[in-house]
Amino acid sequence: MRIPALLGKVPGSIYAVLVLLLLFRVGSAQFLSVSNFLNVLQQSSILAIVSIGSFLAILSHGIDLSLGAIVTLAGMVSALLMVQGYDVVPACLIALAVSVAAGAVNGLLIAYSRVDPFIVTLGAMGTCEGLALVLAHGATIPATNATFKVLGGGSLLFVPLSALIALASYGLFGFLLKGTALGTHVYALGGNEEAALLSGIQVRPLKILVYAVNGLLAGFAGLVLASRLGAANPSQGIGIEFDGIAAAVVGGTSLAGGRGKVWGTFMGAVIIAILRNGLNMAGLPMALQMVIVGLIMVGVLTLDTLRRK
Amino acid sequence: MKRFAWLWLVFALGLILPGLAVAGQAPKTYTFAVLVKDSTTPFWRYLISGAKKEAKALGVEVIEYAPLQQQNLEEQMRHVEDAIQKKVDAIIIAPINPTAIIPAIEKANAAKIPVLTTNSKAGGGKIATFVGVENYEGAKKLGEYMLKKINRKGNVIIVEGNPAGQTNQDRVKGFREAIAAAPEVKLLAQQPAMFRRDQAMTVMENLLQTHPKVDLVIALNDEMALGSLKALEQAGRKGVIVSGFDGAIEGLEAILAGRLTASLNQDPFGQGSLPVRAAMDLMKGKKIEENIPTGGEIIDTSNAQQLLNLFKEAAK
Amino acid sequence: MLGTILPRISRLIALVILCGVLSFLTPTFLTASNLINVLRQASLLSIIAVGMTMTMLIKGIDLSVGSILALTTCLAAKLLVAQNSFGELLLGILVALALGGVLGALNGLAVTALKLHGFLVTFGMMQVARGLAYLYMHGSVIGGFRPEFTFLGAGRPLGIPTPIIVAAVVVLLTHGLLTNTTFGRSVYGIGANDSAARYSGLNLPRTTILGYTFSGLTAALAGLLYIARLDTAEAQIGEAFNLQAIGAAAIGGTSFDGGVGSAWETVIGALIMTVLANGMNLLNISSLWQTFVTGAAIVVAVIIDRWIATRS
Numbered sequence: 001m002r003i004p005a006l007l008g009k010v011p012g013s014i015y016a017v018l019v020l021l022l023l024f025r026v027g028s029a030q031f032l033s034v035s036n037f038l039n040v041l042q043q044s045s046i047l048a049i050v051s052i053g054s055f056l057a058i059l060s061h062g063i064d065l066s067l068g069a070i071v072t073l074a075g076m077v078s079a080l081l082m083v084q085g086y087d088v089v090p091a092c093l094i095a096l097a098v099s100v101a102a103g104a105v106n107g108l109l110i111a112y113s114r115v116d117p118f119i120v121t122l123g124a125m126g127t128c129e130g131l132a133l134v135l136a137h138g139a140t141i142p143a144t145n146a147t148f149k150v151l152g153g154g155s156l157l158f159v160p161l162s163a164l165i166a167l168a169s170y171g172l173f174g175f176l177l178k179g180t181a182l183g184t185h186v187y188a189l190g191g192n193e194e195a196a197l198l199s200g201i202q203v204r205p206l207k208i209l210v211y212a213v214n215g216l217l218a219g220f221a222g223l224v225l226a227s228r229l230g231a232a233n234p235s236q237g238i239g240i241e242f243d244g245i246a247a248a249v250v251g252g253t254s255l256a257g258g259r260g261k262v263w264g265t266f267m268g269a270v271i272i273a274i275l276r277n278g279l280n281m282a283g284l285p286m287a288l289q290m291v292i293v294g295l296i297m298v299g300v301l302t303l304d305t306l307r308r309k
Numbered sequence: 310m311k312r313f314a315w316l317w318l319v320f321a322l323g324l325i326l327p328g329l330a331v332a333g334q335a336p337k338t339y340t341f342a343v344l345v346k347d348s349t350t351p352f353w354r355y356l357i358s359g360a361k362k363e364a365k366a367l368g369v370e371v372i373e374y375a376p377l378q379q380q381n382l383e384e385q386m387r388h389v390e391d392a393i394q395k396k397v398d399a400i401i402i403a404p405i406n407p408t409a410i411i412p413a414i415e416k417a418n419a420a421k422i423p424v425l426t427t428n429s430k431a432g433g434g435k436i437a438t439f440v441g442v443e444n445y446e447g448a449k450k451l452g453e454y455m456l457k458k459i460n461r462k463g464n465v466i467i468v469e470g471n472p473a474g475q476t477n478q479d480r481v482k483g484f485r486e487a488i489a490a491a492p493e494v495k496l497l498a499q500q501p502a503m504f505r506r507d508q509a510m511t512v513m514e515n516l517l518q519t520h521p522k523v524d525l526v527i528a529l530n531d532e533m534a535l536g537s538l539k540a541l542e543q544a545g546r547k548g549v550i551v552s553g554f555d556g557a558i559e560g561l562e563a564i565l566a567g568r569l570t571a572s573l574n575q576d577p578f579g580q581g582s583l584p585v586r587a588a589m590d591l592m593k594g595k596k597i598e599e600n601i602p603t604g605g606e607i608i609d610t611s612n613a614q615q616l617l618n619l620f621k622e623a624a625k
Numbered sequence: 626m627l628g629t630i631l632p633r634i635s636r637l638i639a640l641v642i643l644c645g646v647l648s649f650l651t652p653t654f655l656t657a658s659n660l661i662n663v664l665r666q667a668s669l670l671s672i673i674a675v676g677m678t679m680t681m682l683i684k685g686i687d688l689s690v691g692s693i694l695a696l697t698t699c700l701a702a703k704l705l706v707a708q709n710s711f712g713e714l715l716l717g718i719l720v721a722l723a724l725g726g727v728l729g730a731l732n733g734l735a736v737t738a739l740k741l742h743g744f745l746v747t748f749g750m751m752q753v754a755r756g757l758a759y760l761y762m763h764g765s766v767i768g769g770f771r772p773e774f775t776f777l778g779a780g781r782p783l784g785i786p787t788p789i790i791v792a793a794v795v796v797l798l799t800h801g802l803l804t805n806t807t808f809g810r811s812v813y814g815i816g817a818n819d820s821a822a823r824y825s826g827l828n829l830p831r832t833t834i835l836g837y838t839f840s841g842l843t844a845a846l847a848g849l850l851y852i853a854r855l856d857t858a859e860a861q862i863g864e865a866f867n868l869q870a871i872g873a874a875a876i877g878g879t880s881f882d883g884g885v886g887s888a889w890e891t892v893i894g895a896l897i898m899t900v901l902a903n904g905m906n907l908l909n910i911s912s913l914w915q916t917f918v919t920g921a922a923i924v925v926a927v928i929i930d931r932w933i934a935t936r937s
C-alpha cells in the first residue's frame with residue numbers, strides 16, 4: 001500500500017496522542033523518558049480496565065455509573081477479609097464475587113424493571129459506596145499483604161503487571177466482541193433493541209450479563225487500586241466511572257449505542273492518562289490545568305472530526 | 310496526503326529541538342513539589358501561597374499538585390509519582406490519607422527524594438518532618454473552650470466534613486471527647502456537609518427545623534462555620550455560638566465582627582512556608598526537627614486581629 | 626380512567642409516599658416551616674434541572690452547569706457588593722445572565738458545528754469554566770452584597786421565600802416554551818427522530834444552540850440566587866450540582882435519548898432528592914449511612930414510580 005493511503009488509515013486518536021506527546025515534550029524534559037513512559041502505563045491501567053466496563057454499558061445502549069463504587073467496594077471487601085486473616089486469593093475471589101453480584105443486580109433491575117440504566121446505576125453507586133463506608137465504619141483499612149501488593153505494584157520485565165493485565169483484558173474483549181456471536185449480539189442490542197429482540201436474541205439475560213461483567217471488571221480494578229494504594233478507603237474509587245465514560249466517548253463510542261471499538265476506548269484511556277501526566281510534568285498550576293484539559297479534549301476531538309471530513 | 314508528512318516532520322522536530330534547548334541551560338535551582346489535598350478549598354490555596362512566597366524568598370521553585378477531584382487518593386499517588394519522574398529535589402505533602410499514601414512515599418524514598426509532611430501525618434515510610442497541628446488535640450482543646458463558654462450545659466450540634474476522611478475523624482474524636490466529659494451537655498446531631506459552606510448552610514437549615522433549642526454549633530472547618538452562621542442568622546436564631554477550625558481569613562474577619570466565636574489556628578501559610586524552609590535546610594545539609602509545630606492556638610477576639618494582619622500580609 | 630391518569634402522576638405518588646414515610650418517622654417533616662424550607666432548597670435545584678432537561682430533550686446533556694454557575698457569579702460578584710450603586714447591581718445581574726447565555730451558546734455551537742456529543746463539549750466547558758473561575762478568584766471570596774440582592778436569596782415577599790417564586794416562574798416559562806411554541810416542537814422533534822424533524826422544516830441547529838443557551842441561562846440564574854443566599858461568591862460553588870441536576874431530571878423521567886421529559890416532572894425529581902436530604906438531616910441519620918440511604922432511596926422511588934405507571 002502506498003504511504004499516503006497507509007497514513008490515512010491510522011485512526012485519528014493516534015494523531016491525537018502524537019500531538020499530545022509533542023506538546024508535553026516541549027513542556028517538560030522528563031516527559032518522554034522511558035521511566036515516565038512506564039509510569040504512565042501503570043497510572044492508566046486502572047482506568048483502562050474500568051473503561052472496558054463503561055464501553056460495554058454504552059455499547060449496549062445503557063450506562064454504568066456504579067463502576068467507581070464497585071471499585072471501592074471490592075477493595076474494601078478484600079482488605080477487610082485479609083485483615084481478618086483470610087488468605088489473599090480467597091479474599092480477592094470473594095471480593096470479585098461481591099462485585100459480580102452487584103453488577104448482576106444492576107443488570108436485573110435494568111432488564112426487568114424498565115428503569116433507565118442511569119438511575120439504576122446511580123442508585124447502585126450510592127448503595128455500593130455507602131456499603132463500603134458502613135463496612136469500614138468510615139475507616140481506612142490497610143492492605144499490605146506482600147502477595148497482594150504485586151497486583152498493583154509488581155512488574156514483569158519492567159512492564160507494570162497492571163498494564164499487562166489491562167492489555168490482556170482488552171485483547172480478550174476485543175476478540176469476544178468481534179469474533180463471537182455473543183459480541184455481535186451486544187452490538188445488535190445497542191443498535192436497536194426491538195430488532196435484536198425480534199431476531200431472537202435473548203435481550204434480558206444479555207443485559208444482565210453485560211452489567212455483571214462490568215461488575216467483574218470494576219471489582220478487578222478495585223483490587224488493583226487497593227493493592228496500589230496499600231489500603232482501602234471508602235472514597236477511593238469515586239469518580240472513575242465518569243473518566244471511564246469519557247475514555248469510551250473520546251475513543252469513538254457512540255452514546256446512542258451499537259457503535260464503537262473496544263480498542264478505541266483503550267486509546268481514550270491512554271489519552272486521558274497522558275494528558276494528566278503531561279500537565280503534571282509541565283508543572284502548571286491546577287486551575288490552569290483544568291482549563292487546558294477542557295480545551296485539549298475539545299481540540300483533540302475537533303481535529304478528529306475535521307480529519308474525517 | 311502531504312499534510313500528514315508535515316505533521317510527522319513537526320513531530321520529529323518537536324522531539325529533538327527542546328532537547329537541544331535543555332542541553333544549553335544554566336544550572337537549575339532547587340525544585341520542590343508541594344502536594345495538597347484538593348484544588349478547591351481556600352485553605353489549600355493559602356498553604357500553596359505560603360509555600361510559593363517562601364520559595365521566592367529563598368530562590369527556589371515550587372510546583373503545586375492538587376487533585377482535581379477532592380480527596381482523590383489515587384490522584385495524589387499519581388502526583389507523587391509524577392513528581393518523582395520530574396526529579397524534584399523534595400516532596401512536601403499533605404497526605405489525604407495516612408495509610409494510602411505509604412506506597413507513594415516509599416517510592417519517593419526509593420528514588421532518594423526527601424519527603425516532608427505538612428498539615429496531616431503519614432502512617433509510614435521515611436519522613437523527614439511533620440509541620441502542623443495535631444487535629445485531635447486541637448479539636449479537644451477548642452471543644453473544651455467552647456463548652457466552657459456555654460457553662461458546660463446545653464445542646465450541641467456538630468457539623469462535620471467527610472466522614473471517610475482522616476482529618477475529619479481526628480477532629481470529631483477530639484470534639485466528642487470534650488463533649489463526653491461534660492455530663493450536662495447533650496449532642497443533638499452530627500451531620501456531614503463535606504467541608505463546604507453551601508452544604509453546611511443547607512444542613513443547618515434542616516437541623517434548625519427539628520431542634521428548637523441549640524446552644525452551640527461546632528463546625529469542623531471555618532467554611533462550614535460560616536455556612537452555619539448564615540443559616541442561623543437567616544432563621545433569626547439568637548444566642549447560638551459557633552466555632553470553626555483552620556484560621557481562614559474570612560473566619561478571622563467573622564470573629565472580629567462578633568459572628569464567629571472561635572476557631573483553631575492551623576496557620577495555613579506557615580504550613581506552606583515552614584516545610585519549604587525545612588526542605589531548603591535539607592538541601593544545604595542541615596539537620597531539621599522531626600516535628601515542626603505551627604499554629605495550634607485557639608483564635609478568638611483577643612488575637613484575631615494580629616493573625617488577620619499577618620495572614621493578609623502573607624496572602625498578598 | 627385510572628389507566629390514563631396513573632402513569633402521569635406516578636412520580637408524584639412516589640414523592641407523596643416518600644413524604645408520608647418521613648412524616649411518620651419525624652413530626653417535624655410535615656410542619657409548614659420545614660415544607661417551605663424544603664421548597665426553597667429545591668427551587669435552586671429545580672431551576673438548574675429544567676435547564677438540564679432541555680439539553681437532554683435535544684439528545685444532549687450539560688455537564689458544565691455547575692461550572693457556568695461558578696464562573697458567571699464570580700465574575701459578576703464585584704458589581705454586586707454593598708459599596709456599589711443599585712445601577713451597578715443591576716449591571717452585575719445582567720452580566721451574569723448574559724455570560725451564562727453566551728457560555729451555553731458556545732456549548733450549543735460546538736455541538737452543532739463540531740458535531741460532537743453534548744457530553745464531550747460540556748465536559749470540556751466544565752473544566753474550562755471552573756478553571757477560569759479559580760484563576761480569577763485566586764482562592765479568595767467576594768461577599769457582602771447589597772441588601773436588594775440578598776433579598777433574592779433570603780427575602781420573603783408575602784411570606785414566600787423569593788427563590789420559590791423565581792423557580793415557579795422559570796418552571797412555568799419552561800413548560801410554556803416546551804408545550805406551546807415552535808421551539809418546543811423542535812425540541813421534542815429532535816429527540817423523537819432527527820430526520821423527520823428536519824424534513825418538517827424545523828431549524829435543528831438553531832434549536833440545539835438555543836437549548837444549550839437556555840441551560841447556561843438557568844445555571845447563571847440559579848447561581849445568582851445561590852450567592853444571594855450565601856452572601857458570598859467563591860470559585861468552588863456548584864460542584865455537586867451537575868450530578869444532582871442530572872439525577873433530578875432522570876428521576877423526573879427525562880430520557881437520555883431525547884424526546885421524553887417535562888419541566889414539571891423534573892421538579893418532582895428535584896423535590897424527591899431534596900426531601901431525601903432533608904429527611905436524613907432531620908432524622909440525624911449517621912453520616913456513614915447517608916450515601917447508602919440516598920442510593921437505595923433513589924432506586925426504590927423510581928421502581929415505585931415505574932410500577933405504578935405500568936399498572937394500567
